[in-house]
Amino acid sequence: MILVSRYYLVLGLQILVTFSNCSFRLKILLTPSRTVQEYLQESFELFREDVKRLEQSAFGFEERRSVLVRIAINGSEDPRMRIDTEENYKLVIRPNSDDGLMLVDISASTFCGARHGLETLIQLIWFDPYVASLFMLEAASVDDSPRFKYRGLLLDTARNYFPVRDLMRTIDGMAISKLNTFHWHVTDTQAFPLQLDSVKHLSKRGAYSLRDVYTKDDVRALVHRARLRGIRVLIEIDVPSHVGPTWSFSSDSETDDLSLCTNAQPWSPLCHEPPCGQLNPRNTDLFLLLEQVFTEIIQLTGVDDLFHMGGDDVSLECWEHYFNDTNSENYLIEFTRSSLDRLRYVNGRLPNLTLFWFSSISDRIKTDLKESADFIGLQLREFTWKHKSINGIRTVISHEDAWDLNNGMGAWYDTNGGIPYNSWQHVYEHRPWAKDVANIEGGEATVWSSTLSDDDLDATVWPRAAALAERLWTDRAEGATRPVHARLDLHRSRLVARGLKAAPIWSMWCTQNPYTC
Numbered sequence: 001m002i003l004v005s006r007y008y009l010v011l012g013l014q015i016l017v018t019f020s021n022c023s024f025r026l027k028i029l030l031t032p033s034r035t036v037q038e039y040l041q042e043s044f045e046l047f048r049e050d051v052k053r054l055e056q057s058a059f060g061f062e063e064r065r066s067v068l069v070r071i072a073i074n075g076s077e078d079p080r081m082r083i084d085t086e087e088n089y090k091l092v093i094r095p096n097s098d099d100g101l102m103l104v105d106i107s108a109s110t111f112c113g114a115r116h117g118l119e120t121l122i123q124l125i126w127f128d129p130y131v132a133s134l135f136m137l138e139a140a141s142v143d144d145s146p147r148f149k150y151r152g153l154l155l156d157t158a159r160n161y162f163p164v165r166d167l168m169r170t171i172d173g174m175a176i177s178k179l180n181t182f183h184w185h186v187t188d189t190q191a192f193p194l195q196l197d198s199v200k201h202l203s204k205r206g207a208y209s210l211r212d213v214y215t216k217d218d219v220r221a222l223v224h225r226a227r228l229r230g231i232r233v234l235i236e237i238d239v240p241s242h243v244g245p246t247w248s249f250s251s252d253s254e255t256d257d258l259s260l261c262t263n264a265q266p267w268s269p270l271c272h273e274p275p276c277g278q279l280n281p282r283n284t285d286l287f288l289l290l291e292q293v294f295t296e297i298i299q300l301t302g303v304d305d306l307f308h309m310g311g312d313d314v315s316l317e318c319w320e321h322y323f324n325d326t327n328s329e330n331y332l333i334e335f336t337r338s339s340l341d342r343l344r345y346v347n348g349r350l351p352n353l354t355l356f357w358f359s360s361i362s363d364r365i366k367t368d369l370k371e372s373a374d375f376i377g378l379q380l381r382e383f384t385w386k387h388k389s390i391n392g393i394r395t396v397i398s399h400e401d402a403w404d405l406n407n408g409m410g411a412w413y414d415t416n417g418g419i420p421y422n423s424w425q426h427v428y429e430h431r432p433w434a435k436d437v438a439n440i441e442g443g444e445a446t447v448w449s450s451t452l453s454d455d456d457l458d459a460t461v462w463p464r465a466a467a468l469a470e471r472l473w474t475d476r477a478e479g480a481t482r483p484v485h486a487r488l489d490l491h492r493s494r495l496v497a498r499g500l501k502a503a504p505i506w507s508m509w510c511t512q513n514p515y516t517c
Helices: 034-055 111-123 164-176 200-206 216-228 286-301 316-323 328-347 362-368 424-429 457-461 464-473 482-497 508-512
Strands: 008-012 024-030 067-073 089-095 102-108 125-128 133-136 139-144 150-156 181-187 232-239 306-310 353-357 376-380 394-397 440-447
Touching (some): 034 111, 034 125, 067 111, 089 111, 102 111, 111 125, 150 164, 164 464, 164 482, 216 232, 216 286, 286 306, 306 328, 316 328, 328 353, 424 464, 424 482, 440 457
Parallel strands (some): 024 067, 067 102, 150 181, 150 440, 181 232, 232 306, 306 353, 353 376, 376 394, 394 440
Antiparallel strands (some): 008 139, 089 102, 125 133
């Protein structure tokens, strides 16, 4: 059974005696551009490395079979994952009776689709520990495409810092599971670890230490790795709230500091969690600074058709307290309008989709920002998604009650409990669009790091994020049945074989006897 595939037809099965990593050869039949060709070649080398990981446990037999992978891409010249990228692919495996060569044909309209085909191919190769050998399907035909365009995983690296190697490994896990958007919540009220040339003072003031930073070279390396895996890196600088004391410096403006309510005590009336701090919408230098930040993010990621503006947990009370004005919602509307104007300016146009966290202004977007409304979307954390304010607005769902992947112990400051632990079964069975999918771009799991470290990152995310990946790719109506248990357990073994310390979903006995548990 192939995880996260919508349509497939297995034609036959025959053992392929152990073959080596070097037995896989690539032949590019058709590409629309040299760039796509170069990405295919690099991506195929990653594929060979992935096969080698599986092969390390095999003893090796004398008999070998060579596999020729032929790829044809007849569409987009752009290898990037974009909102309108077609991710469908066709995969055909068959033996060549004349010379014993195995043929694998992958056809797609984009690089990302072809890369998914390589991922499915490696799902058809497995190690059998009982005979210490690799096996592969001898004949198969797969015709596959995703249900939703946006399939994301959010990782917060501001509340606690994660080394780049952990982000790279997370990207690899996403690719194995065919997730396509790494939503990098890189800054927050506690820290600003991202080094940007235009605002160097933010990371100097905002990083936990000189080591706990992400350089521009780090970002470029992560973006390149993700792109080879068919994944976009979506960097979020959450504004106007969640900025903290990092931004609390005076500018050349005569209209006061960039940040208001900084380090306010008691904190709970004025911010979601300490330390408090919220941008000053009256500061005339603020939007020039945001313009510089937006410019560098787009340049670093190469993502210009999708942008995340933050907008989470805005405290109207903060502005009301500071400006002595009860109409503070108007400040949020004007801040949003001005930020969009700056984004439009630096990007040449508004991105195809600009995401905001669901907030108090969501129900005014269509009327107050009507000239931009077609390009605006909401990321919805609340479980009751049929709120009137999102009608007609493009939506990415990240319901906390189902797709938050944290530990279930509640927020660190919450003594009364919090969001419960979401089991993989709960993640898998959540289908909020069962009756209506209008305007839904897709979904996303979230991982907030207040009580998380790099030691337990893998087990926190995997394989629960893979359960969401299958839901967003395939969206079968079934619940967490025994075949789904067996399928996810098999996929968990793939993650482990590829270097991720994914948590088990049941005992090893059940893994060896999946349909008796």
